[in-house]
Amino acid sequence: MSEEAADQTVDVVVIGGGAVGEVAAGYTHQGGLSVALVEQSLLGGECSYYACMPSKALLRPGQAVAAARGVEGAGPAVTGPLDAAGVLARRTTFTHDWDDSSQVRWAVGEGLEVVRGTARLVGEREVVVAGADGEERRLGARHAVVLATGSMPSTPPIPGLDRTRHWTTRDATSSHEVPPRLVVIGAGVAGCELALAYVRLGSAVTVVARSQVLPMYPFRAGGMVARGLSLAGADVRTQVETTSIERPEGPDEPAVIRLSDGHTMVAEEVLVATGRRPHTRGLGLETVGLEVPDGKPLEVDDSGRVTALADGWLYAVGDVTGRAPLTHQGKYAARVVGDAIAARAAGKAAEPRPWSAYAATADHAAVPQVVFTDPELAQVGLTEQQARERGHRVRTAEVDLYEVAGASILADHYTGWAQLVIDDERDVVLGAIFVGQDVAELLHAATIAVVGEVPLDRLWHAVPAYPTLSEAWLKLLEADRARTA
Numbered sequence: 001m002s003e004e005a006a007d008q009t010v011d012v013v014v015i016g017g018g019a020v021g022e023v024a025a026g027y028t029h030q031g032g033l034s035v036a037l038v039e040q041s042l043l044g045g046e047c048s049y050y051a052c053m054p055s056k057a058l059l060r061p062g063q064a065v066a067a068a069r070g071v072e073g074a075g076p077a078v079t080g081p082l083d084a085a086g087v088l089a090r091r092t093t094f095t096h097d098w099d100d101s102s103q104v105r106w107a108v109g110e111g112l113e114v115v116r117g118t119a120r121l122v123g124e125r126e127v128v129v130a131g132a133d134g135e136e137r138r139l140g141a142r143h144a145v146v147l148a149t150g151s152m153p154s155t156p157p158i159p160g161l162d163r164t165r166h167w168t169t170r171d172a173t174s175s176h177e178v179p180p181r182l183v184v185i186g187a188g189v190a191g192c193e194l195a196l197a198y199v200r201l202g203s204a205v206t207v208v209a210r211s212q213v214l215p216m217y218p219f220r221a222g223g224m225v226a227r228g229l230s231l232a233g234a235d236v237r238t239q240v241e242t243t244s245i246e247r248p249e250g251p252d253e254p255a256v257i258r259l260s261d262g263h264t265m266v267a268e269e270v271l272v273a274t275g276r277r278p279h280t281r282g283l284g285l286e287t288v289g290l291e292v293p294d295g296k297p298l299e300v301d302d303s304g305r306v307t308a309l310a311d312g313w314l315y316a317v318g319d320v321t322g323r324a325p326l327t328h329q330g331k332y333a334a335r336v337v338g339d340a341i342a343a344r345a346a347g348k349a350a351e352p353r354p355w356s357a358y359a360a361t362a363d364h365a366a367v368p369q370v371v372f373t374d375p376e377l378a379q380v381g382l383t384e385q386q387a388r389e390r391g392h393r394v395r396t397a398e399v400d401l402y403e404v405a406g407a408s409i410l411a412d413h414y415t416g417w418a419q420l421v422i423d424d425e426r427d428v429v430l431g432a433i434f435v436g437q438d439v440a441e442l443l444h445a446a447t448i449a450v451v452g453e454v455p456l457d458r459l460w461h462a463v464p465a466y467p468t469l470s471e472a473w474l475k476l477l478e479a480d481r482a483r484t485a
């Protein structure tokens, strides 16, 4: 688009103002470039309004109560059920009642131009934004366009689902009611977290897993989370398919859910939490010669450049790339994208050398994730299975966390498990997993060990304070010594 044909020309247009797009825009601007950030809905995206923050806000009160009840002497001070209305109200303070004014103030304060509307590519470095009023605005980009359009819930092919009103994670995180009965289909991260939140809020919850709970993690870890859900009162059904869903009495009447084991359930709400697909639909990718099948991610190199386009003006970042669909990892890639665009605009090569500022290298082997269930599950890097599949020769070290003095102080009858996946040739940590109460804060030490490739004989000198849960590290290293002695 020539500067005359455009209503406005900036250095960089970022499409999608979720957490990831905001960071890409911010870093690009800090690099000295003018940036238009286009958002069709709420600036801040899923994480702020329908995902991370509201789900964690729904979970936290139940965690606080459970922690107190797990300590003799403290338990009697906490009686009665959660105040569901209070929990929902506190959640709403985190979503700012689904009002993004504070995020807009932040963006404008940073020097970004916020453009409201739905954007699509119409050619190389050319974007059209359709506003809510139907007006179209043409934006030209001198250097780059960044696609940060996120992901959408995927709908599994369950007979009747497409005709039956149901919850997605958006509804579950923004509900103002606690349904008396809730069936959760899918026992991935979102399904497990939201099942726990609602069972603790008072719903009768059934979780339907077609394989196991959290199948992406080691069997033992998923089993511990499944047991935690059961102890909280959920009915967890594994190895079972959902064969049909309907609301036979009408859209506002209870749903009837049938399972492959012959069981039938009735519930006011059904949450379908069976994964997400990259949001590439309607982006005008065909106008720049890209063919991306629906549901497939935009492939990018480590600096975020869309690999299918030769001249490198189109970038993608966050969930739409399918690389590591987590807020923190998307924001990390966005920092890389912002730095790479600014450097290239200044005439630098900005080659994505591994571990340089221009490469999101950690995406490949050091992604941390916490599942905020009870017990929590915190994992980084490669699982044992992934490491073996990638051809590493590995050994593992494992401990039961009740052996750790800090754990026994934290909770009576603490149960937990930790495992290190160790590269047998280089003696460095490739991955770590912790399952137990409050293990989330153990994770960053593991991330540092994995990213830093810290040799085990040096890690031996990183002494955890007594009596903290971090002594899990000492126990793990001792277990490895005992095995390799």
Ligand SMILES: Cc1cc2nc3c(=O)[nH]c(=O)nc-3n(C[C@H](O)[C@H](O)[C@H](O)COP(=O)(O)OP(=O)(O)OC[C@H]3O[C@@H](n4cnc5c(N)ncnc54)[C@H](O)[C@@H]3O)c2cc1C
Residues within 6 Å of the ligand: 015, 016, 017, 018, 019, 020, 021, 038, 039, 040, 041, 042, 043, 044, 045, 046, 047, 050, 051, 052, 053, 055, 056, 117, 118, 119, 120, 148, 149, 150, 151, 169, 173, 190, 279, 282, 283, 317, 318, 319, 320, 325, 326, 327, 328, 329, 330
């Ligand atoms: C229930 C749930 C809980 C989660 N909890 C966590 C957690 O605790 N920690 C964690 O790290 N991750 C969590 N995630 C994952 C996390 O929410 C995503 O990884 C993150 O939101 C991705 O950010 P994004 O900016 O790439 O996409 P999004 O947040 O989806 O933002 C994309 C934005 O682009 C906009 N957009 C799309 N198309 C256009 C267009 N054509 N024009 C203009 N704007 C457009 C959308 O309106 C949206 O605002 C959770 C996910 C779910 C579903």
Ligand SMILES: NC(=O)c1ccc[n+]([C@@H]2O[C@H](COP(=O)([O-])OP(=O)(O)OC[C@H]3O[C@@H](n4cnc5c(N)ncnc54)[C@H](O)[C@@H]3O)[C@@H](O)[C@H]2O)c1
Residues within 6 Å of the ligand: 156, 157, 158, 185, 186, 187, 188, 189, 190, 191, 193, 208, 209, 210, 211, 214, 215, 241, 242, 273, 274, 275, 276, 325, 326, 369, 370, 371, 372
């Ligand atoms: N704490 C966190 O970091 C957090 C919390 C929630 C979500 N997320 C992220 O958000 C994204 C979406 O979460 P999610 O849990 O929906 O996706 P997911 O991919 O983690 O899990 C989806 C689960 O649904 C199952 N499934 C698929 N089709 C099914 C069917 N027909 N019947 C029953 N089960 C079926 C899959 O086997 C899988 O276990 C993921 O990237 C996740 O990592 C992160």
